[in-house]
Amino acid sequence: MRFVFKTSYTQDLGLFRDDVQRNCYVVLLAGLVVLPWLIPNYLVDMSLVLIYAIGGLSLMVLAGYTGLVSLGHAAFLGIGAYAHVYFAQSLGLPWLVALALAVVLTAAAGVLVGLPALRMTGVYLTIATLAFALIIQEVFTRWDRVTGGLKGRAVDKPVILGVALAHDAAFYFLCLAVLIGGLWLTSNVLRSPTGRAWIAIRDSEIAAQSLGVNLAVYKTMAFAYSAALMGVAGALFAHKVGFLAPDIFSVLLSIQLLLMVVVGGLGSLHGAVFGAVFVALLPVAISQARDVLPAWIGGAAGVLGPQAGTAVFLGVDRFVKQPGLEPGIFGLILVLFILFEPLGVYGRWLKLRLFFSTFPLYKRATFRRQKSYMRSERLR
Numbered sequence: 023m024r025f026v027f028k029t030s031y032t033q034d035l036g037l038f039r040d041d042v043q044r045n046c047y048v049v050l051l052a053g054l055v056v057l058p059w060l061i062p063n064y065l066v067d068m069s070l071v072l073i074y075a076i077g078g079l080s081l082m083v084l085a086g087y088t089g090l091v092s093l094g095h096a097a098f099l100g101i102g103a104y105a106h107v108y109f110a111q112s113l114g115l116p117w118l119v120a121l122a123l124a125v126v127l128t129a130a131a132g133v134l135v136g137l138p139a140l141r142m143t144g145v146y147l148t149i150a151t152l153a154f155a156l157i158i159q160e161v162f163t164r165w166d167r168v169t170g171g172l173k174g175r176a177v178d179k180p181v182i183l184g185v186a187l188a189h190d191a192a193f194y195f196l197c198l199a200v201l202i203g204g205l206w207l208t209s210n211v212l213r214s215p216t217g218r219a220w221i222a223i224r225d226s227e228i229a230a231q232s233l234g235v236n237l238a239v240y241k242t243m244a245f246a247y248s249a250a251l252m253g254v255a256g257a258l259f260a261h262k263v264g265f266l267a268p269d270i271f272s273v274l275l276s277i278q279l280l281l282m283v284v285v286g287g288l289g290s291l292h293g294a295v296f297g298a299v300f301v302a303l304l305p306v307a308i309s310q311a312r313d314v315l316p317a318w319i320g321g322a323a324g325v326l327g328p329q330a331g332t333a334v335f336l337g338v339d340r341f342v343k344q345p346g347l348e349p350g351i352f353g354l355i356l357v358l359f360i361l362f363e364p365l366g367v368y369g370r371w372l373k374l375r376l377f378f379s380t381f382p383l384y385k386r387a388t389f390r391r392q393k394s395y396m397r398s399e400r401l402r
Contacts, residue, residue: 026039026040037206037210051202054198055195055198058191058194059191067302068194069193069194069197069258070302071298071299072194072198072201072258072298073197073255073258073259074282074298074301074302075201075294075295075298075299076201076204076251076252076254076255076258077095077099077251077252077255077259077279077298078279078282078283078286078293078294078297078298079201079204079205079208079251079291079294079295080098080248080249080250080251080252080255081095081248081279081280081283081294082283082288082289082291082293082294083208083220083244083247083248083251084244084248085280085283085288086283086288086289086290086293087212087220087224087244087289088220088221088224088240088241088244089223089225090147090241090244090245091147091148092147092148092151092248092276092280093148093151093152093273093277093280094135094152094154094158094276095155095248095249095252095276095279095280096155096159096271096272096273096274096275096276096279097131097155097159097271097276098128098131098132098248098249098252098253099252099253099255099256099259099271099275100159100162100266100270100271101124101128101131101249101253101256102124102125102128102252102253102254102255102256102257102259103257103259103260103266103271104162104168104169104175104256104266105124105253105256106120106123106253106256106257106260107175107177107260107266108168109123109124110178111177111178116183117180117181117182117183118182118183120257121254121257124253124256125250125253125257126250127253128249128250128252129246129249129250129253130246131249132245132246132247132248132249132250133245133246133249135150135151135154135249136241136242136244136245136246137242138150140237140238140241140242143227151276152273152276155271155273155276158271159268159273162268162271163268169268170266170267171268172267172268174265174266175266176265177260177263177265177266178261179193179261180193180196180261182196197258200254204251204254205291208251208291216240216243219235219240220240220244222235223237223240223241223244224289278301281356282301284297284356284360285297285300285301285355285356285359285366285367286298286300286366286367286368287366287367287368287369288365288366290366290368292371293366293367293368296366296367296368296371297366297367304351308351
């Protein structure tokens with residue numbers, strides 16, 4: 023096991039724990055750069071994985087670090103997508119300007135949701151965000167001049183500073199750059215006083231309020247920041263699918279985004295990425311396992327491939343004739359994670375890393391779950 027010896031206060035200000043961790047991320051970045059040429063596009067759509075990761079990062083800030091569960095993030099995704107397409111195509115604004123305006127509009131929607139929900143916690147807040155998602159989906163259906171209504175709206179390929187990103191590899195690198203920027207910005211925000219206030223609210227609102235944290239202000243900031251990140255994901259998502267329709271941004275999508283974060287690992291930026299990879303690889307695993315399953319199971323699991331699995335995840339039923347067993351398998355895996363691995367995929371990775379670093383002195387009781395409460399929690 024390695025121990026980090028700190029010799030200056032500047033080491034606490036760095037993004038990386040030490041040079042070894044920094045080099046590992048550099049190698050990972052190099053692998054992501056060459057990944058489009060190593061993995062066929064028909065197997066796993068890496069651009070969609072990165073968009074999922076940005077959406078998971080958005081929800082992780084709210085649910086994982088602030089403790090506010092939301093079932094309305096599909097609405098924020100739709101607002102960002104429709105707003106970006108309207109500003110870029112209908113008004114003819116530059117791509118970056120349209121993206122910035124879409125992010126501002128989505129953040130404003132997050133503030134509007136956060137303000138009425140300040141006095142709500144737990145299931146009541148979840149119901150409030152669910153109602154918001156239903157209202158926004160109805161707006162998408164009725165506002166024909168902007169959204170196209172039930173007929174939908176076609177989306178062009180992005181053109182940034184006169185450069186058309188029509189190729190899949192170019193769009194992949196755009197999504198990768200946005201994801202890296204979002205991770206860098208979010209990690210810095212979480213280390214700032216704002217991020218520490220969010221974590222304090224998650225652990226105990228009473229204790230945070232006793233320390234001078236303004237719950238109303240910081241909860242509203244969490245909603246606005248989370249919605250802004252989801253607006254960025256929505257803009258990229260619009261270009262990826264190429265066609266927007268109100269039924270894409272359903273409540274089912276919000277639930278599946280939340281499940282993705284839970285499976286990846288709440289309270290960790292890595293968990294958002296791991297959850298996105300899990301969601302992308304699940305249809306591939308099911309399609310590969312179909313050949314070794316009995317005939318009656320293989321027929322029920324007869325998805326049309328990874329793109330069909332993606333459509334099932336997004337709730338776009340018109341792309342798939344038979345959803346098969348994929349939603350059921352996803353739900354079963356989620357239940358198993360909650361029962362046996364509540365820290366998600368990232369929590370299991372931490373345990374494996376500790377096991378190999380301390381072998382053969384590893385103790386099974388290291389990660390034994392203990393029920394402990396803070397003094398402030400007993401007042402509830």
